[in-house]
Amino acid sequence: MSxxxxxxxxxxxxxxxxxxLFVQQVALSFLPNIQFTALLIVLYSRVLGFKKTSLIVIIHxxxxxxxxxFGPVIPMQIPAMVLGWLLIPILLHTIxxxxxxxxxxxxxxxxxxxxxxxxxIPVSIWILDVPFLTYLYADxxxxxxxxxxxxxxxxxxxxxxxxLLIEQKNRYYMIGVEPSSELK
Amino acid sequence: MKTTVLKIVASIIVVLTAAILVHFLTTNNxxxxxxxxxxxxxxxxxQTVFDDDVIFMKDDTFYDVLQREFDLTCASSTxxxxxxxxxxxxxxxxxxxxxxxxxxxxxxxQTDWADSFIAIEIYDGTDxxxxxxxxxxxxxxxxxxxxxxxxxxxxxLS
Numbered sequence: 001m002s003x004x005x006x007x008x009x010x011x012x013x014x015x016x017x018x019x020x021l022f023v024q025q026v027a028l029s030f031l032p033n034i035q036f037t038a039l040l041i042v043l044y045s046r047v048l049g050f051k052k053t054s055l056i057v058i059i060h061x062x063x064x065x066x067x068x069x070f071g072p073v074i075p076m077q078i079p080a081m082v083l084g085w086l087l088i089p090i091l092l093h094t095i096x097x098x099x100x101x102x103x104x105x106x107x108x109x110x111x112x113x114x115x116x117x118x119x120x121i122p123v124s125i126w127i128l129d130v131p132f133l134t135y136l137y138a139d140x141x142x143x144x145x146x147x148x149x150x151x152x153x154x155x156x157x158x159x160x161x162x163x164l165l166i167e168q169k170n171r172y173y174m175i176g177v178e179p180s181s182e183l184k
Numbered sequence: 185m186k187t188t189v190l191k192i193v194a195s196i197i198v199v200l201t202a203a204i205l206v207h208f209l210t211t212n213n214x215x216x217x218x219x220x221x222x223x224x225x226x227x228x229x230x231q232t233v234f235d236d237d238v239i240f241m242k243d244d245t246f247y248d249v250l251q252r253e254f255d256l257t258c259a260s261s262t263x264x265x266x267x268x269x270x271x272x273x274x275x276x277x278x279x280x281x282x283x284x285x286x287x288x289x290x291x292x293x294q295t296d297w298a299d300s301f302i303a304i305e306i307y308d309g310t311d312x313x314x315x316x317x318x319x320x321x322x323x324x325x326x327x328x329x330x331x332x333x334x335x336x337x338x339x340x341l342s
Contacts, residue, residue: 110198130314137316141209148202152195 009173014052017044018059022067025060029070033146038088038109039153039161045089046100047165053089061085076123084116106155113147210279212321215244219326223253225286225293226333228300233291246322246330247281257285263297272320280320286332293334305331 021040028035037060044053061082065072073081091108092099099105117139124130218241225234240249250256251269258269259282272281283302285294295301304322305312307329315322315330324330 134314134316141206144202144205144209148198151198155191155195 010052013048013169013172014055014059017048017052018056018063021056021060022063025064026068026070029068033113033142034149036153036157037085038112038146038150039157041085041088042092042105042109042154043158043161043165045092047162047169050089050093054086057085057089058082074128076127077120080119080123084119087115087119088112102155102158105158106151109150109154110147113145113150114143116146117143210321212245212279213317213323215240215242215249215324217242217326221249221324221327222329223250224329224331225291226331227291227293228334233293234288240324245320246324247283247320249324250283250286250319253288255287256283257287257294258282259284259297265294265296280318283319293332295334298337300334300336303333303335305333307331 017040021037024036024040041053041057044056048056061078065078065081072078096104096108099108120139121132121135124135125132218239220237220239223234223236223238224232227233238249238253244252247256255267256269257265257267258271259273260266260271261273263282265284267285269281273279282297283304284297285292286302287293293302304315304319306315306322306324312331317323322330
């Protein structure tokens with residue numbers, strides 16, 4: 001496959017996976033912090049690699065803030081949101097590079113539920129003037145929900161989805177792009 | 185098989201622990217006895233429009249106390265003004281009404297949630313600090329001092 005075809009296929013793949021991330025998050029928005037986002041980003045990180053996952057995350061954050069029917073987060077919180085979701089591919093390609101099992105990834109996902117919430121603290125206390133303890137106490141409930149949601153989804157769905165995704169990815173890149181008959 | 189059993193056990197433990205924590209953190213605070221609290225209400229211009237003791241009865245929530253004394257406007261499910269306060273937000277992790285307006289014969293404060301909101305603060309003896317729960321779940325005790333004030337979103341919270 002030529003580099004050009006590879007780039008087109010990569011772009012399509014990134015767009016599809018970013019769409020899946022966006023749709024599931026919007027569909028589950030009525031449930032506070034219960035979503036498959038962490039699971040999917042973990043999965044993308046392990047199957048697609050750091051660069052593609054980072055691009056998917058960046059597209060997702062902008063899409064969710066521009067297109068979500070529930071509205072955007074305040075602009076000052078967007079960097080925290082980008083950093084929060086990017087933390088998964090960053091951590092999984094650095095200090096947790098060897099974490100491959102669903103158990104270890106589920107525990108990382110559980111901890112991430114809290115870390116993601118804490119990333120919004122600096123802007124909340126320094127720019128929005130929310131008192132630190134008030135924010136921490138009010139948010140802890142939602143951090144627990146996200147931590148449990150991440151733990152369960154990764155523990156149960158990571159391995160079957162990874163198997164499925166690897167198979168589909170291999171098939172996708174194996175199919176060659178033939179010139180059309182008119183051009184032959 | 186062993187792994188699946190282990191996963192089921194771990195999932196049950198995590199969900200149960202979280203459910204206990206969520207229940208503990210979302211306790212519906214009701215008055216244990218009859219009594220009174222001091223309510224201070226501050227309007228859009230920063231003027232104190234109400235400052236008086238208000239009575240509460242056993243099993244009252246803070247919302248019940250306010251409803252007995254004032255005319256309240258709450259948020260509907262789409263965050264529109266609802267003077268009947270009939271809608272109660274109910275979801276895993278949060279439950280209760282959202283207060284958008286409060287008034288009596290002498291004053292009226294109305295917020296729209298998008299650009300303004302009602303801040304509820306509790307006096308701890310030296311300063312006011314923001315309540316960590318909504319109007320339906322705020323904990324209050326005899327002689328507590330609670331301030332309700334109009335806030336523009338751009339002002340920040342403190």
